[in-house]
Amino acid sequence: MNNLNKRFALWLGLAGAVVVIDQFTKWLIQQRLAYGDAIRVTDFFDIVFVFNRGAAFSFLANHSGWQRWFFVILAVVICGWLLQLLWRHRGETLQPLAFSLVIGGAIGNVVDRLAHGAVVDFLYFHAGSLGWPAFNVADSAICVGVALMVLAQLREGQAAKRTKASST
Numbered sequence: 001m002n003n004l005n006k007r008f009a010l011w012l013g014l015a016g017a018v019v020v021i022d023q024f025t026k027w028l029i030q031q032r033l034a035y036g037d038a039i040r041v042t043d044f045f046d047i048v049f050v051f052n053r054g055a056a057f058s059f060l061a062n063h064s065g066w067q068r069w070f071f072v073i074l075a076v077v078i079c080g081w082l083l084q085l086l087w088r089h090r091g092e093t094l095q096p097l098a099f100s101l102v103i104g105g106a107i108g109n110v111v112d113r114l115a116h117g118a119v120v121d122f123l124y125f126h127a128g129s130l131g132w133p134a135f136n137v138a139d140s141a142i143c144v145g146v147a148l149m150v151l152a153q154l155r156e157g158q159a160a161k162r163t164k165a166s167s168t
Contacts, residue, residue, distance in 0.1 A: 008090040011100045018104025022137040023111060026120040038124070045125050050134050051118035072113050075106040094152045101145030108138030 001009070033039070033049035040046050086099040112119040121134035 004091050007096070008087060011086055011090060011096045014097070014100040015104035015107065018101060018138070018141045019108045019111070022105065022108035022141070025137050026108075026112065026122070029120060029122040033122075044127055045123075047122055048124045048134050050121050051116060052121050052134070053118040072110055075110045079103050079106050094148060094155070098145045098148035098152060101141040101148070105138040105141035105145065108136075108141070112138075 029049050035049055038046045038048040082099045082103050086096050089095040109119045119136065121136050123136060124134040125132045
């Protein structure tokens with residue numbers, strides 16, 4: 001196996017690790033808490049057990065159930081696209097890291113949608129009565145991955161500007 005193929009396998013391994021960690025933490029929550037329970041950790045953070053039938057910030061959660069399959073299909077399509085990008089950029093560092101985190105997070109949430117019809121969320125941050133929607137490890141990986149994708153694009157744009165400026 002050549003070096004680039006090894007790197008691709010490592011990036012896939014990272015995505016797999018995200019799925020395993022995500023599913024393990026969700027399993028722990030389901031074993032330790034009853035649905036709807038909360039454990040106060042600090043004045044601003046609770047561990048809860050809730051299901052999110054929608055997407056980020058419970059988007060489309062109140063619909064009849066069609067959104068489950070919509071989000072599964074959407075995640076599969078996005079993962080397919082990101083796998084192609086991961087293969088193309090496997091020799092780099094920042095972009096494949098970003099793609100691996102998003103792929104792992106998306107798969108983690110797809111597993112939940114297939115198993116439960118919803119995503120298990122358990123991290124709840126709040127300030128008084130104002131709270132951020134609960135989320136999970138998969139959501140965190142997706143957010144970090146997307147932020148790294150933006151950073152990679154900004155770096156690429158800056159490098160292109162420097163190259164253009166030095167060639168003129």
